[in-house]
Amino acid sequence: MTEKSRVSAWFSILPTLAKERPYGFLDMLAVQIIFGIAAWYFLLGGLVGLYIPASWAIITIIFGNQFPLYLISLTSLYSARYGVDQWIASRAILGYRFNDIILILFYLGSSAGWIAYAALLTGYSVQKINLALQGPSVLSDPYWGPVIVAVIAILLGWYHAYRGPKSLIHIFRVGAIFLLVVLGYLMYYILVTVGTTKVFTMAPPHSVVEDFGVPPDMAKNWALALTLEWNVGLGFSWAFWYGQWTRLAKTETAAYHGTLWGWGLMSVVAGVFPAMAALVINSSDPTDWFVAMGTGYAYLGLVLFAVANITAIMTLIYPLSITTVSRFPRLKWSHATMIFAISGILVSVIPGVFQNYGTYLTIISLICGVYGALMTGGYLLTRGNLSIVDMFNMNKSSKYHYKGGFSIPAVVATIIGIIFYVITLNPFTFQSMDGLFPYITAGMPTYLLTLAIFLLLSKILKQSPPREF
């Protein structure tokens, strides 16, 4: 473990004090825009643009990301108020043992996917450049080329995450600038080269009838509901990432608004223009767009895109490892960072994983929506007034011990939420057992159901998280 990283991990266990908090509202907003605009928005925009026309795509991406963020926005206040890591605060809502289960299965387990998608985007970028330059044939292979480069990208990302924050901060800025350049290039292509008139009159190149086997008379409903669901997945996905940032905010207002608009309205532009590019070029793969643009700058765009995605891997592995080490302090730093690198590699090598981003987003919609509902419910029950002492106390004397470390209302609400989601929309087959999808979507109804059950059971069983003051 490097010295800086060791100190980071220790201090992630303890609260940040007021004097150590660097971010006012505008700083917070700027940092979250930089963190928010990344591979995930490009891929999402690409997927949406395939199935619905431009005018629908724009509002679906904006609303589909912003509204779920609003639903879970109270989650930002726990870490802002007490300066603790989010996963320490959520012990008070879930019970410390159930919190550990959610941490390992939901947060740490699902995050390997984000690493893999950023890595595979690097892989596809390099594969396209290699094809153009007629490089080694193995790198031009549609499966092995991207996978080999993705593994190298993850190892590069792992190395910098392992070295710690000093190594990361400069790379983080470079990556953000590169992505903004790529986005600017894409905007120029859509607005000037293609023209908005053409974009807004084009029909979507793919059909949900052919791709998902839905009845033709329901095609419009399914296209709208599915694309909204993918956006909701990304919107809810931020539920896991509040604490690391909001514990650095100077005020609760800065924490609340900085994350709400920084990850939402301000970052969604990174999804809107990719949607138009996908519509025009008939591909959801961002690396295809650069090639289709057909200029010398296209390959420069691919290089910038590849580098930016490697930086995204670093900025994912580092906080994941910090959370892991702060929960399991005996784990070596090198081992913690390596766990996420290996899990990212394992997801990357699964054939077809890149093409199934929609499936990944629906799974994220499920798990993050449920977690976000519980955290929101906990805030509504307590007004966020918790005992910080008892968050750290993981034995029977803690106010948040509940039943053996499990909040029964949270456990029951989670189980019902998961069952409801899966029967409403199976993330793997995209079929609806109860027939409610596409009349209602799945992520937001699951959020509301989980929240309602949690609040109701907390009152009935008299197991609300105890308020401190």
Add this chain to the structure above:
Amino acid sequence: MTGVDYSKKITIIEQQFSKMDPKLAEELIQRIEYISKNLPIVPRIRKRDYIIAAIINVALLIAYFTVILI
């Protein structure tokens, strides 16, 4: 304080940790003292913040249904 003796922990850090890294030990002590007081440390969110967020998001909700229903 639900069974956690913070004064003992602070004494241990002062005695043992200070020899290794006095600055780090001091910062750890500050944080443990803060935990034992159990108070929020930054200005609270105001009702106005919730209202602003609600208005903008409800407007987006209306905009979404307006666009897809046209």
